[in-house]
Amino acid sequence: MAGKSPRESSVETRYLLMPGQANPHGTAFGGAIVAWIDMTASMAAQRHCQCEVVTAGIDSLVFKEPIYVGDHVVLKASVNYAGRTSMEVGVQVCRENPFNGQSIIATKAHLTFVALDKDKKPTVVPAIEPETDDEKRRFENAQMRVKARKELLNQIKG
Numbered sequence: 494m495a496g497k498s499p500r501e502s503s504v505e506t507r508y509l510l511m512p513g514q515a516n517p518h519g520t521a522f523g524g525a526i527v528a529w530i531d532m533t534a535s536m537a538a539q540r541h542c543q544c545e546v547v548t549a550g551i552d553s554l555v556f557k558e559p560i561y562v563g564d565h566v567v568l569k570a571s572v573n574y575a576g577r578t579s580m581e582v583g584v585q586v587c588r589e590n591p592f593n594g595q596s597i598i599a600t601k602a603h604l605t606f607v608a609l610d611k612d613k614k615p616t617v618v619p620a621i622e623p624e625t626d627d628e629k630r631r632f633e634n635a636q637m638r639v640k641a642r643k644e645l646l647n648q649i650k651g
Protein backbone atom coordinates (compact mmCIF):
# COMPACT_ATOMS: atom_id res chain seq x y z
CA MET A 494 0.00 0.00 0.00
CA ALA A 495 1.51 3.35 -1.05
CA GLY A 496 2.32 5.86 1.69
CA LYS A 497 0.74 9.30 1.78
CA SER A 498 1.88 12.70 3.00
CA PRO A 499 -0.05 14.46 5.81
CA ARG A 500 -0.85 17.24 3.32
CA GLU A 501 -2.91 14.86 1.17
CA SER A 502 -5.48 14.26 3.93
CA SER A 503 -5.36 17.48 5.96
CA VAL A 504 -8.63 19.23 6.72
CA GLU A 505 -9.37 22.86 7.56
CA THR A 506 -12.79 24.09 8.56
CA ARG A 507 -14.36 26.96 10.49
CA TYR A 508 -17.41 27.62 12.63
CA LEU A 509 -18.95 30.71 14.19
CA LEU A 510 -19.23 30.37 17.98
CA MET A 511 -22.92 30.86 18.74
CA PRO A 512 -24.52 31.41 22.18
CA GLY A 513 -25.77 27.79 22.11
CA GLN A 514 -22.15 26.57 22.19
CA ALA A 515 -21.15 28.82 25.12
CA ASN A 516 -21.00 28.30 28.88
CA PRO A 517 -22.64 30.71 31.35
CA HIS A 518 -19.55 33.00 31.13
CA GLY A 519 -20.01 33.60 27.40
CA THR A 520 -16.99 31.57 26.35
CA ALA A 521 -16.95 28.30 24.46
CA PHE A 522 -18.29 25.20 26.20
CA GLY A 523 -15.40 22.72 26.09
CA GLY A 524 -17.65 19.86 24.97
CA ALA A 525 -18.73 21.78 21.87
CA ILE A 526 -15.11 22.37 20.90
CA VAL A 527 -14.27 18.71 21.52
CA ALA A 528 -17.13 17.62 19.22
CA TRP A 529 -15.76 19.85 16.43
CA ILE A 530 -12.23 18.55 17.08
CA ASP A 531 -13.39 14.92 16.90
CA MET A 532 -15.35 15.51 13.69
CA THR A 533 -12.58 17.44 11.91
CA ALA A 534 -9.92 14.95 13.00
CA SER A 535 -12.03 11.97 11.90
CA MET A 536 -12.35 13.47 8.40
CA ALA A 537 -8.54 13.78 8.13
CA ALA A 538 -8.18 10.14 9.26
CA GLN A 539 -10.84 9.03 6.75
CA ARG A 540 -9.15 10.95 3.95
CA HIS A 541 -5.87 9.19 4.82
CA CYS A 542 -7.18 5.61 4.90
CA GLN A 543 -10.34 6.05 2.78
CA CYS A 544 -12.40 3.79 4.97
CA GLU A 545 -14.56 3.91 8.08
CA VAL A 546 -12.80 5.11 11.23
CA VAL A 547 -13.62 5.18 14.93
CA THR A 548 -12.13 7.34 17.63
CA ALA A 549 -10.05 5.07 19.87
CA GLY A 550 -8.98 7.84 22.23
CA ILE A 551 -8.27 11.48 22.84
CA ASP A 552 -4.63 11.34 23.87
CA SER A 553 -4.18 15.00 24.78
CA LEU A 554 -6.35 18.08 24.93
CA VAL A 555 -5.25 21.50 26.11
CA PHE A 556 -7.51 24.54 26.33
CA LYS A 557 -4.92 27.33 26.20
CA GLU A 558 -7.13 30.36 25.55
CA PRO A 559 -10.89 31.02 25.82
CA ILE A 560 -13.00 31.42 22.68
CA TYR A 561 -15.73 34.07 22.78
CA VAL A 562 -19.24 34.12 21.32
CA GLY A 563 -18.96 35.66 17.84
CA ASP A 564 -15.39 34.45 17.25
CA HIS A 565 -14.58 32.38 14.20
CA VAL A 566 -13.28 28.97 15.29
CA VAL A 567 -10.74 27.66 12.79
CA LEU A 568 -9.81 23.98 13.04
CA LYS A 569 -6.84 22.43 11.21
CA ALA A 570 -6.35 18.66 11.38
CA SER A 571 -3.67 16.45 9.89
CA VAL A 572 -2.49 12.88 10.32
CA ASN A 573 0.79 12.98 12.24
CA TYR A 574 1.55 9.29 12.33
CA ALA A 575 0.15 5.98 11.13
CA GLY A 576 0.67 2.63 12.84
CA ARG A 577 -0.63 -0.67 11.45
CA THR A 578 -4.34 0.09 11.77
CA SER A 579 -4.32 3.29 13.83
CA MET A 580 -3.59 6.92 13.02
CA GLU A 581 -2.69 9.83 15.29
CA VAL A 582 -4.31 13.08 14.19
CA GLY A 583 -3.25 16.47 15.52
CA VAL A 584 -5.76 19.31 15.68
CA GLN A 585 -5.02 22.99 16.16
CA VAL A 586 -7.97 25.24 17.03
CA CYS A 587 -7.57 28.99 16.53
CA ARG A 588 -9.96 31.69 17.56
CA GLU A 589 -10.13 34.42 14.95
CA ASN A 590 -11.53 37.87 15.58
CA PRO A 591 -13.79 38.47 12.55
CA PHE A 592 -13.37 42.28 12.76
CA ASN A 593 -9.57 42.54 12.68
CA GLY A 594 -8.52 39.04 11.56
CA GLN A 595 -6.35 38.50 14.66
CA SER A 596 -5.82 34.79 15.23
CA ILE A 597 -4.57 32.96 18.31
CA ILE A 598 -4.16 29.25 19.10
CA ALA A 599 -6.90 28.43 21.61
CA THR A 600 -6.86 24.63 21.81
CA LYS A 601 -4.60 21.75 20.77
CA ALA A 602 -5.42 18.07 20.69
CA HIS A 603 -4.10 14.68 19.62
CA LEU A 604 -6.52 11.87 18.87
CA THR A 605 -6.14 8.25 17.79
CA PHE A 606 -8.43 6.73 15.16
CA VAL A 607 -8.63 3.11 14.06
CA ALA A 608 -9.58 2.16 10.50
CA LEU A 609 -12.29 -0.49 10.14
CA ASP A 610 -13.03 -2.85 7.28
CA LYS A 611 -16.51 -3.91 6.07
CA ASP A 612 -16.76 -6.36 9.01
CA LYS A 613 -15.94 -3.54 11.47
CA LYS A 614 -12.51 -5.07 12.18
CA PRO A 615 -9.30 -3.01 12.38
CA THR A 616 -7.68 -2.84 8.96
CA VAL A 617 -4.25 -1.79 7.69
CA VAL A 618 -3.75 1.90 6.81
CA PRO A 619 -1.25 3.56 4.44
CA ALA A 620 2.04 4.71 6.00
CA ILE A 621 2.61 8.41 6.61
CA GLU A 622 5.38 10.02 4.63
CA PRO A 623 6.18 13.39 6.19
CA GLU A 624 7.68 15.90 3.76
CA THR A 625 8.12 19.28 5.43
CA ASP A 626 10.16 20.00 8.59
CA ASP A 627 6.92 20.57 10.54
CA GLU A 628 5.48 17.27 9.32
CA LYS A 629 8.70 15.46 10.26
CA ARG A 630 8.67 17.04 13.76
CA ARG A 631 5.00 16.07 14.28
CA PHE A 632 5.74 12.51 13.06
CA GLU A 633 8.63 12.08 15.50
CA ASN A 634 6.64 13.56 18.43
CA ALA A 635 3.67 11.30 17.62
CA GLN A 636 5.96 8.27 17.50
CA MET A 637 7.18 9.14 21.03
CA ARG A 638 3.57 9.53 22.28
CA VAL A 639 2.54 6.15 20.83
CA LYS A 640 5.59 4.48 22.41
CA ALA A 641 4.96 6.18 25.77
CA ARG A 642 1.27 5.17 25.74
CA LYS A 643 2.13 1.53 25.05
CA GLU A 644 4.83 1.49 27.76
CA LEU A 645 2.42 3.02 30.29
CA LEU A 646 -0.28 0.44 29.45
CA ASN A 647 2.28 -2.35 29.99
CA GLN A 648 3.28 -0.93 33.39
CA ILE A 649 -0.28 -0.37 34.68
CA LYS A 650 -1.63 -3.53 36.27
CA GLY A 651 -5.23 -4.68 36.04
Ligand SMILES: CC(C)(COP(=O)(O)OP(=O)(O)OC[C@H]1O[C@@H](n2cnc3c(N)ncnc32)[C@H](O)[C@@H]1OP(=O)(O)O)[C@@H](O)C(=O)NCCC(=O)NCCS
Nearest residue numbers: 546547548549550575576577578579580605606607615642
Ligand atom coordinates in the same frame (compact mmCIF):
# COMPACT_ATOMS: atom_id res chain seq x y z
C1 LIG B 1 -10.84 1.22 18.68
C2 LIG B 1 -11.17 -0.28 18.56
C3 LIG B 1 -11.68 -0.57 17.14
C4 LIG B 1 -9.86 -1.04 18.79
O1 LIG B 1 -10.19 -2.39 18.75
P1 LIG B 1 -9.18 -3.50 19.35
O2 LIG B 1 -9.85 -4.82 19.27
O3 LIG B 1 -8.61 -3.02 20.64
O4 LIG B 1 -8.09 -3.51 18.24
P2 LIG B 1 -6.57 -3.90 18.36
O5 LIG B 1 -6.16 -4.36 19.71
O6 LIG B 1 -6.31 -4.79 17.18
O7 LIG B 1 -5.86 -2.48 18.11
C5 LIG B 1 -6.00 -1.83 16.86
C6 LIG B 1 -5.19 -0.56 16.89
O8 LIG B 1 -5.82 0.37 17.76
C7 LIG B 1 -4.89 0.88 18.68
N1 LIG B 1 -5.64 1.17 19.91
C8 LIG B 1 -6.50 0.37 20.54
N2 LIG B 1 -6.99 1.00 21.61
C9 LIG B 1 -6.43 2.22 21.64
C10 LIG B 1 -6.54 3.35 22.51
N3 LIG B 1 -7.34 3.34 23.57
N4 LIG B 1 -5.82 4.43 22.22
C11 LIG B 1 -5.03 4.47 21.14
N5 LIG B 1 -4.87 3.44 20.29
C12 LIG B 1 -5.56 2.33 20.53
C13 LIG B 1 -3.87 -0.25 18.84
O9 LIG B 1 -2.64 0.25 19.33
C14 LIG B 1 -3.76 -0.74 17.41
O10 LIG B 1 -2.95 0.14 16.68
P3 LIG B 1 -1.96 -0.38 15.50
O11 LIG B 1 -2.69 -1.40 14.68
O12 LIG B 1 -1.66 0.83 14.69
O13 LIG B 1 -0.76 -0.95 16.18
C15 LIG B 1 -12.25 -0.74 19.60
O14 LIG B 1 -11.71 -0.58 20.90
C16 LIG B 1 -13.54 0.03 19.48
O15 LIG B 1 -14.37 -0.27 18.61
N6 LIG B 1 -13.76 1.02 20.36
C17 LIG B 1 -14.98 1.83 20.32
C18 LIG B 1 -14.79 3.00 19.36
C19 LIG B 1 -15.90 4.00 19.47
O16 LIG B 1 -17.04 3.64 19.64
N7 LIG B 1 -15.53 5.29 19.41
C20 LIG B 1 -16.43 6.37 19.64
C21 LIG B 1 -17.28 6.71 18.49
S1 LIG B 1 -16.44 6.87 16.95
